[in-house]
Amino acid sequence: MAEMINDRLQSKPCMIGLLGKCCKHCLMGPCILAKPNDKGVCGANIDVVTARNILRFVAGGAAAHCGHAYHMLEYSDRKYSARYIEKKAPRYLYKLWERLGIVPKIHFEHFKDISEALHASTMGVDANYGHILGNAIKLGIIDGYFGMYLATELEEMEFGLPSIRKGIVDLGVIKPEKINIAVHGHFPPLAEALAKEVKKKENSDINLIGVCCTGTALLARHGIPLAGNFILQEQVIVSGCVDVLAVDMQCIMPSLSDLAECYHTKIVTTNELCRIPKAMHLPVSGRKSASDVAKRIIALARINRHNRNKGKMKLSNNKTEAVVGFSENNLPLAEWAKMLSEGKIKGVVAAIGCENPRVKENWVDFYRELSKDYIILTTGCIAFKLAAAGLLDGKRFFHLGSCVNNSRVAEVFRKIAEIIDKQITELPFLISCPMPITEKAIAIGFFFAALGVDVHFGYPFLLTSDTKIADFLKNLLKKDFRSKIFVETNPEMLIARIRKEGLSDKVKN
Numbered sequence: 001m002a003e004m005i006n007d008r009l010q011s012k013p014c015m016i017g018l019l020g021k022c023c024k025h026c027l028m029g030p031c032i033l034a035k036p037n038d039k040g041v042c043g044a045n046i047d048v049v050t051a052r053n054i055l056r057f058v059a060g061g062a063a064a065h066c067g068h069a070y071h072m073l074e075y076s077d078r079k080y081s082a083r084y085i086e087k088k089a090p091r092y093l094y095k096l097w098e099r100l101g102i103v104p105k106i107h108f109e110h111f112k113d114i115s116e117a118l119h120a121s122t123m124g125v126d127a128n129y130g131h132i133l134g135n136a137i138k139l140g141i142i143d144g145y146f147g148m149y150l151a152t153e154l155e156e157m158e159f160g161l162p163s164i165r166k167g168i169v170d171l172g173v174i175k176p177e178k179i180n181i182a183v184h185g186h187f188p189p190l191a192e193a194l195a196k197e198v199k200k201k202e203n204s205d206i207n208l209i210g211v212c213c214t215g216t217a218l219l220a221r222h223g224i225p226l227a228g229n230f231i232l233q234e235q236v237i238v239s240g241c242v243d244v245l246a247v248d249m250q251c252i253m254p255s256l257s258d259l260a261e262c263y264h265t266k267i268v269t270t271n272e273l274c275r276i277p278k279a280m281h282l283p284v285s286g287r288k289s290a291s292d293v294a295k296r297i298i299a300l301a302r303i304n305r306h307n308r309n310k311g312k313m314k315l316s317n318n319k320t321e322a323v324v325g326f327s328e329n330n331l332p333l334a335e336w337a338k339m340l341s342e343g344k345i346k347g348v349v350a351a352i353g354c355e356n357p358r359v360k361e362n363w364v365d366f367y368r369e370l371s372k373d374y375i376i377l378t379t380g381c382i383a384f385k386l387a388a389a390g391l392l393d394g395k396r397f398f399h400l401g402s403c404v405n406n407s408r409v410a411e412v413f414r415k416i417a418e419i420i421d422k423q424i425t426e427l428p429f430l431i432s433c434p435m436p437i438t439e440k441a442i443a444i445g446f447f448f449a450a451l452g453v454d455v456h457f458g459y460p461f462l463l464t465s466d467t468k469i470a471d472f473l474k475n476l477l478k479k480d481f482r483s484k485i486f487v488e489t490n491p492e493m494l495i496a497r498i499r500k501e502g503l504s505d506k507v508k509n
């Protein structure tokens with residue numbers, strides 16, 4: 001399927017870098033700290049270096065999600081409360097975070113916090129690994145509220161709520177007899193304008209399809225077919241039938257414009273931040289420009305369809321039906337709370353994040369097995385993978401949307417806990433991110449850890465067993481937040497552990 005990515009995977013990852021043991025924040029290095037007692041030229045030990053690398057990862061993720069929300073604020077010209085976190089977070093958690101000094105209080109102070117995290121983790125500033133990781137938790141909270149919550153809320157206000165519906169996913173949604181326009185990225189204003197345009201009778205020759213999280217948002221709100229997730233973005237061009245691929249921001253491979261040179265697809269960048277050499281740039285700034293750019297893209301696709309090369313077409317028949325459009329507003333949370341209290345379900349697991357082509361383990365079967373006892377919520381690219389496997393039936397698996405829509409997962413946890421009259425941490429909830437790729441996936445993990453939910457990663461990033469970091473992620477987090485962040489790369493081991501211990505072991509300890 002993702003042949004091009006597979007070719008490039010021949011370059012092996014650097015295990016030192018993957019485990020965060022390479023310090024490259026100054027030019028006396030880069031310093032490799034492979035053994036437990038190694039130190040960098042400046043004297044930073046392995047704990048400090050690893051903690052700084054983790055913090056910078058979380059800062060990158062928080063910057064992306066908060067940037068997404070900020071672009072939505074600018075687009076929609078709306079305001080939000082300076083006490084946004086206080087209003088959204090459970091009261092007991094807000095008090096805890098305040099006591100620990102990890103709540104940003106001032107309007108837009110959170111951008112300063114992200115910048116200060118980069119400051120604190122540069123050469124010669126914070127050398128206390130515990131303090132550095134405390135900062136990562138703070139950025140997790142910022143990522144959650146000023147990023148995911150705010151972006152989701154603004155998108156719902158601007159474009160409407162998702163509704164439960166059947167949708168079609170996978171590359172077979174590309175139709176050779178139609179003019180195909182694909183939208184890709186995370187920021188939906190242009191995609192929404194296109195969705196409006198293609199409903200018009202005069203545009204019935206257009207087949208609008210989505211990729212990645214922009215596509216996921218369109219699927220949930222309008223039932224527009226989702227052609228692929230992150231790792232299928234190149235395959236969309238290889239179909240030879242996509243006349244325009246309009247990209248906005250985040251998770252867009254620079255390879256697209258090189259690849260498009262071998263096909264006829266026109267790549268159009270539509271966000272001020274995101275430029276790709278050889279792509280056409282049509283930035284969207286407000287509602288009027290979104291509508292204008294949508295019309296220009298349709299006109300461009302109509303002309304460009306004549307440049308298709310039939311000999312190069314590589315079409316897929318893969319198509320699967322998936323039930324999508326769930327949120328905290330339309331899920332049977334009272335019923336789930338009752339089932340949980342009566343032991344009819346053992347818990348709620350959220351399968352979130354990316355599909356990392358380096359991960360070869362079968363996580364689809366893991367969730368299939370887990371769904372016998374647990375409700376499975378899902379978002380992002382892993383949701384596409386579960387959908388393509390035919391699991392999203394709306395009975396045991398529930399698709400809650402794109403990456404920023406993980407705020408909906410947090411709301412499901414918050415509301416169920418409220419109904420049962422418990423704290424989130426007392427309930428058998430799990431965030432499972434088996435195949436992370438981006439900094440955003442790590443930031444999301446730190447957000448849920450701050451909420452008191454255990455977080456699983458299935459890739460060895462953060463597998464820091466020979467450092468004090470592992471102790472922090474397992475034991476110190478538990479002390480304040482009653483949660484832990486852990487790595488388990490083997491689905492069979494994890495399922496065996498969950499069967500044996502359940503998800504509430506932290507309550508018993």
Ligand code: MSK
Pocket residue numbers: 186212213229230250251353354355380381382402403437438440441
């Ligand atoms: S798109 S962040 S690869 S889920 Fe949201 Fe997929 Fe991960 Fe990007």
